[in-house]
Amino acid sequence: MFEHQLASRATGLKPSAVRELLKHSKLPGVISLGGGIPAPELFDNEGIQLAVQQVMASQFQEAMQYSLSEGYPPLRQAIADICRARGVACDASQVYITSGSQQSLDIVARTLLNPGDVVVVERPTYLAALQVFQLAQANIQSVDTDEDGMLVEQLADLVQTSPVKVVYLVPTFGNPGGKTLSEPRRRRLVELAKQHGFIIVEDDPYGEISFTDERPQPLYQHAMALGCTDQVIYTSTFSKILAPGMRVGWLVMPEWLANKAIIVKQATDLHTSTLSQQITAQYLSLNRLPAQIALIREDYRKKCETLASALEAKLGDHLAFSRPKGGMFLWAHFRYPFNATEWLKKTLENRVVFVPGEAFYNDAPDVTTLRLSYSTVSHEGLVEAVDRLAKSL
Amino acid sequence: MFEHQLASRATGLKPSAVRELLKHSKLPGVISLGGGIPAPELFDNEGIQLAVQQVMASQFQEAMQYSLSEGYPPLRQAIADICRARGVACDASQVYITSGSQQSLDIVARTLLNPGDVVVVERPTYLAALQVFQLAQANIQSVDTDEDGMLVEQLADLVQTSPVKVVYLVPTFGNPGGKTLSEPRRRRLVELAKQHGFIIVEDDPYGEISFTDERPQPLYQHAMALGCTDQVIYTSTFSKILAPGMRVGWLVMPEWLANKAIIVKQATDLHTSTLSQQITAQYLSLNRLPAQIALIREDYRKKCETLASALEAKLGDHLAFSRPKGGMFLWAHFRYPFNATEWLKKTLENRVVFVPGEAFYNDAPDVTTLRLSYSTVSHEGLVEAVDRLAKSL
Numbered sequence: 037m038f039e040h041q042l043a044s045r046a047t048g049l050k051p052s053a054v055r056e057l058l059k060h061s062k063l064p065g066v067i068s069l070g071g072g073i074p075a076p077e078l079f080d081n082e083g084i085q086l087a088v089q090q091v092m093a094s095q096f097q098e099a100m101q102y103s104l105s106e107g108y109p110p111l112r113q114a115i116a117d118i119c120r121a122r123g124v125a126c127d128a129s130q131v132y133i134t135s136g137s138q139q140s141l142d143i144v145a146r147t148l149l150n151p152g153d154v155v156v157v158e159r160p161t162y163l164a165a166l167q168v169f170q171l172a173q174a175n176i177q178s179v180d181t182d183e184d185g186m187l188v189e190q191l192a193d194l195v196q197t198s199p200v201k202v203v204y205l206v207p208t209f210g211n212p213g214g215k216t217l218s219e220p221r222r223r224r225l226v227e228l229a230k231q232h233g234f235i236i237v238e239d240d241p242y243g244e245i246s247f248t249d250e251r252p253q254p255l256y257q258h259a260m261a262l263g264c265t266d267q268v269i270y271t272s273t274f275s276k277i278l279a280p281g282m283r284v285g286w287l288v289m290p291e292w293l294a295n296k297a298i299i300v301k302q303a304t305d306l307h308t309s310t311l312s313q314q315i316t317a318q319y320l321s322l323n324r325l326p327a328q329i330a331l332i333r334e335d336y337r338k339k340c341e342t343l344a345s346a347l348e349a350k351l352g353d354h355l356a357f358s359r360p361k362g363g364m365f366l367w368a369h370f371r372y373p374f375n376a377t378e379w380l381k382k383t384l385e386n387r388v389v390f391v392p393g394e395a396f397y398n399d400a401p402d403v404t405t406l407r408l409s410y411s412t413v414s415h416e417g418l419v420e421a422v423d424r425l426a427k428s429l
Numbered sequence: 430m431f432e433h434q435l436a437s438r439a440t441g442l443k444p445s446a447v448r449e450l451l452k453h454s455k456l457p458g459v460i461s462l463g464g465g466i467p468a469p470e471l472f473d474n475e476g477i478q479l480a481v482q483q484v485m486a487s488q489f490q491e492a493m494q495y496s497l498s499e500g501y502p503p504l505r506q507a508i509a510d511i512c513r514a515r516g517v518a519c520d521a522s523q524v525y526i527t528s529g530s531q532q533s534l535d536i537v538a539r540t541l542l543n544p545g546d547v548v549v550v551e552r553p554t555y556l557a558a559l560q561v562f563q564l565a566q567a568n569i570q571s572v573d574t575d576e577d578g579m580l581v582e583q584l585a586d587l588v589q590t591s592p593v594k595v596v597y598l599v600p601t602f603g604n605p606g607g608k609t610l611s612e613p614r615r616r617r618l619v620e621l622a623k624q625h626g627f628i629i630v631e632d633d634p635y636g637e638i639s640f641t642d643e644r645p646q647p648l649y650q651h652a653m654a655l656g657c658t659d660q661v662i663y664t665s666t667f668s669k670i671l672a673p674g675m676r677v678g679w680l681v682m683p684e685w686l687a688n689k690a691i692i693v694k695q696a697t698d699l700h701t702s703t704l705s706q707q708i709t710a711q712y713l714s715l716n717r718l719p720a721q722i723a724l725i726r727e728d729y730r731k732k733c734e735t736l737a738s739a740l741e742a743k744l745g746d747h748l749a750f751s752r753p754k755g756g757m758f759l760w761a762h763f764r765y766p767f768n769a770t771e772w773l774k775k776t777l778e779n780r781v782v783f784v785p786g787e788a789f790y791n792d793a794p795d796v797t798t799l800r801l802s803y804s805t806v807s808h809e810g811l812v813e814a815v816d817r818l819a820k821s822l
Binding site (some may be wrong): 071073074076079081084085088092096097098101102103134135136138139142146164167168171200201202275279280281282283299300302303304306307308309311312361402403 | 464466467469474477478481483487488490491492493494495496528529531535539557560561596627668672673674675676692693695696699700701704708715724743768773788
């Protein structure tokens with residue numbers, strides 16, 4: 037639901053049009069490929085219920101009380117273990133709990149950036165990150181992407197002429213593009229950071245949701261090899277692999293940044309919900325997360341396949357795209373000049389919703405693009421959605 | 430615990446000294462009059478457990494999912510009812526859920542303030558508000574207080590010479606001063622706002638925790654009478670009357686501000702924990718909050734009386750203070766030149782902790798002042814704490 041808010045605002049639609057859109061998307065029968073939200077029927081009802089019961093039974097007063105801005109210590113420890121398994125070899129003392137990835141980005145931006153500082157993002161990029169950098173009054177510059185993610189050589193040119201302070205990217209199964217940065221580019225990006233002294237913000241909400249057994253090395257891991265982890269900020273979240281409603285994410289930060297960032301976190305909300313943190317820690321101690329991730333990977337993989345196949349069959353002459361290897365999004369573009377934002381009004385009449393791609397550009401939007409999310413729609417729904425899209429042409 | 434963090438940072442103690450202080454305060458046997466935290470044994474275990482069970486049983490998927498930035502609609506409605514009972518006659522559409530009062534202030538500051546804007550606070554004032562306004566790079570100015578709260582005539586002089594944009598205050602049972610702004614001053618303050626066009630931020634976390642049946646009218650209510658509610662932002666929280674660990678607070682904002690503030694809220698953390706919001710809404714529907722507030726009022730009233738009486742008996746020649754009529758804090762000052770921050774090191778040796786008053790000043794700190802919190806200490810503990818303070822002189 038909130039993704040519609042975001043997208044509609046980002047596309048510049050007026051509040052009345054937003055409300056109209058929301059009204060439509062709530063009507064029974066509308067199929068939404070718009071929201072970047074996880075499938076609620078996959079939430080681990082049994083496991084989360086158990087964790088909640090255990091917290092409420094044995095940690096009630098603690099769960100209801102104020103807690104440390106840095107986060108609940110057992111959760112920081114459990115997350116450090118998760119990070120290490122991903123190749124982000126950090127200690128619990130480097131893990132800081134946030135109220136989701138969105139807050140991670142906001143805290144980093146507020147801590148690091150002064151007005152006018154140059155922040156480089158991908159073209160296209162996660163639109164809520166754009167909002168954060170805009171709020172920080174950064175000078176946002178974009179670097180193009182292709183099938184292998186950010187064109188790092190374009191960045192190499194940019195740093196020659198521009199005092200780049202921060203490079204922000206979602207290197208694995210990105211939002212909205214669904215692309216993964218190749219290993220050679222990962223290494224080159226980190227080398228550039230070391231050489232030119234900029235900071236990399238590695239946003240990794242989807243890395244675990246892989247449809248294959250391939251696992252790219254985190255940028256953080258490359259930075260370890262090159263001895264420059266002081267220049268990499270890693271952020272991730274439980275929103276896509278456990279549940280977003282509890283708002284629990286985290287930052288792995290170098291000490292020089294953490295000392296300042298924790299003061300910003302404190303001023304922001306004192307600390308993340310103690311209850312959410314304790315439930316999450318308790319859940320992790322049940323050791324059910326690996327099975328839960330496997331379930332999500334398999335479910336989204338099948339849905340993605342359904343959507344991609346239907347699009348190829350029904351809209352292959354109109355839309356071009358590459359099949360995602362993980363994550364929640366399929367990014368497509370029209371094969372000819374076409375305004376996807378205008379088209380949305382028409383597809384709404386046929387009761388199917390997506391997010392126009394232009395929302396995800398800081399500049400020079402490609403209006404032929406669109407983002408289709410498959411995570412919350414059934415097999416039949418996805419097939420029907422593509423039929424409706426085809427009818428809208 | 431976090432209050433020690435805050436206080437220590439605000440007093441300029443180094444991280445090592447902070448850790449030392451935290452270490453001391455965690456030692457068994459240390460009595461803390463430092464933390465501004467509610468008494469955990471008063472949390473409504475039965476009621477909250479019931480609310481949690483009901484949410485987990487019947488709203489599981491919704492509670493775990495993303496939700497609207499504005500807040501969970503039934504909670505917004507329930508809060509509007511609470512507000513109306515307090516004299517803040519607002520509609521649910523004017524209520525915006527935040528992750529606690531701290532976030533309310535941060536969102537307001539980020540939405541309203543540009544660097545250099547003049548913000549007036551009380552001397553002394555809530556120190557985490559100072560942090561927020563400092564982060565916003567505001568030009569912070571202070572107005573003195575006496576037994577009846579802010580010296581509004583001093584403000585009237587200030588607005589003649591200074592382009593005041595925002596006046597921030599905790600008008601009822603303030604933190605740290607424990608003072609309540611008198612009715613004539615409330616009216617005069619709102620008149621000044623109307624006349625000079627500044628915004629009032631009315632922070633009301635403690636208003637319900639009254640030790641008498643007197644209830645001052647909210648500034649918002651005065652603004653209604655004067656037809657200028659567009660200039661008053663009202664914020665409150667469940668932290669002191671229900672439980673802080675869930676991080677649920679709210680803002681009542683005029684529409685012109687809300688439209689911008691909601692974009693900031695979105696960029697900050699998308700939305701407040703859905704789970705926390707639904708538990709809070711469910712709890713409110715049980716209609717147990719009035720009894721809970723009555724319990725807290727009576728408990729804190731007794732503790733306050735114990736502390737005040739012990740201080741008068743044992744330290745009356747050294748400390749001057751007036752008895753709080755509500756809230757969680759007793760504000761005192763030495764009758765002679767004395768540095769309370771220095772004294773803290775000595776009282777720590779005798780294993781009793783408080784917050785030195787100088788932390789709460791934006792400028793010209795009165796180092797003879799100190800804040801004593803009684804909410805979490807037993808009757809015997811309070812008597813013993815005062816003995817230890819007396820021994821430390």
